[in-house]
Amino acid sequence: MNTVRGARERARIEVTAAIKDEARRRLAAEGAAKLSLRAVARELGMVSSALYRYFPSRDELLTALIIDAYDSLGAAAEEADARALAAGAAPRDRWIAACEAVRAWALEHPHEYALVYGSPVPGYSAPADTIGPASRVGNVLIGIVRAAYEGRGLALPPLPSALGPEAARMTADFAEGLPPAVVAALVAAWAQLAGLVSFELFGQFNRVVEERSAFFTHAAGQLAHGVGLPAV
Amino acid sequence: MNTVRGARERARIEVTAAIKDEARRRLAAEGAAKLSLRAVARELGMVSSALYRYFPSRDELLTALIIDAYDSLGAAAEEADARALAAGAAPRDRWIAACEAVRAWALEHPHEYALVYGSPVPGYSAPADTIGPASRVGNVLIGIVRAAYEGRGLALPPLPSALGPEAARMTADFAEGLPPAVVAALVAAWAQLAGLVSFELFGQFNRVVEERSAFFTHAAGQLAHGVGLPAV
DNA sequence: GCAAAGCAAGAGCAGTGCTCTCGAAAAAGA
DNA sequence: TCTTTTTCGAGAGCACTGCTCTTGCTTTGC
Secondary structure, eight states, X not given: XXXXXXHHHHHHHHHHHHHHHHHHHHHHHHOGGGOOHHHHHHHTTSOHHHHTTTOSSHHHHHHHHHHXXXXXHHHHHHHHHHHHHHTTOOHHHXXXXXXXXXXXXXXXXXXXXXXXXXXOOTTOOOOGGGHHHHTHHHHHHHHHHHHHHHHHOOOOOOOOGGGHHHHHHHHHHHOTTSOHHHHHHHHHHHHHHHHHHHHXXXXXXXXXXXXXXXXXXXXXXXXXXXXXXXXX | OOSOOSHHHHHHHHHHHHHHHHHHHHHHHHOGGGOOHHHHHHHTTSOHHHHTTTOSSHHHHHHHHHHHHHHHHHHHHHHHHHHHHHTTOOHHHXXXXXXXXXXXXXXXXXXXXXXXXXXXXXXXOOOGGGHHHHTHHHHHHHHHHHHHHHHHOOOOOXXXXXXXXXXXXXXXXXXXXXXHHHHHHHHHHHHHHHHHHHHHHTTTTTTTOSOHHHHHHHHHHHHHHHTTOOOO
């Protein structure tokens, strides 16, 4: 099923890719709000109605870009962790490396980051095709913590009883084998990481934090501590 | 300067308020992306060009809504903290109360929250009139930590030396008297709080966290611990 | 009482997302 | 190989957007 049938099918794949590329270019230049199908079509030398053969609506185009962005961000985190692992880094340093990779990717692709972690029109529920790519960053973090845990265990204060069942469910769902308290801390740390990156990217740190890079590294270390990663 | 001069000035104030109210209504109903000046004008029985006498552009209208949202959110946090304080709550419980007030406000006004803490078109720098209202929530958090510090001091691990000058500058800028390590942790916690709320609001916790409320309270407690607030 | 300023209305421009129809080209079936 | 079906690009068109400019009317300040 991997073979491309005919010239038509091949052309379709190429045109679809060209549309996404051009859309990504315009996204990087002007942001999601000003991304217009007509402008993309114009730049590609086609008429706007022709574009609807490839994407049924502007939102569908954006969804495609979102999936690609999740994948790109996830890959960046995975690669950074793999590099740290190959260099023999301790779990805490792998964690920080992964966090810094997320931040670096976000700074390089601010509008794409905003697309995935900014405000996706509250109330909007992401289509199912996004949930796989969306979890890649989370999985990297889980993997790091799991490696640390399997090495020598992790010391974390016990969960309040109100959260016991919920943490157990989360553990069963996507982090089997880890202590529930660690999983709960992990999910929170994931959200907090995004908060740090978003604040820097969206200007909330203007006039507040100047040494962004050093500050972020320190905060990432705090997050590592929060999920129980030992300082050494 | 508080007296309203004539009927014209009074009318101007009323119309301006009516425009903002209607815009807020449409914002809550459909989100910022679909907020249209023409629709607001239509609903108010005026023609779209008339609206430009009150707001020079759509972005200016949104900026006005942003300022109001910051103020409303800040007031909610301040009130929650004042209530907790009046009830004799310990700093940690005041902290959690303030965090929960932020979350509750966000859940009640999702689109307005998205307007201020979502993606404000990266690269856009907030106009100066927003920085006052924007810092109200931060000031609440600072006040709580300050009360705890002045009571009995706070134990926090020392800062890495790379962050010393930056933390000292932040301390001098908006949290005079607190230990720099606490101020750095405070700023990070503020961003992390927003990350937690944003993730819940923007659907990132779909299929991940179910018991949102209990989870948030637990995470807020972790944040309190991170800034050094004692558990008792 | 009168000139100046403030205001609403309307027309108009350039742009948008999206739909529909039509003719040409490619693919599939006979 | 010839015919039918599917796929595609182009163009016109609809309803909408932000925004500007001009035209009169009303309120204000002198």
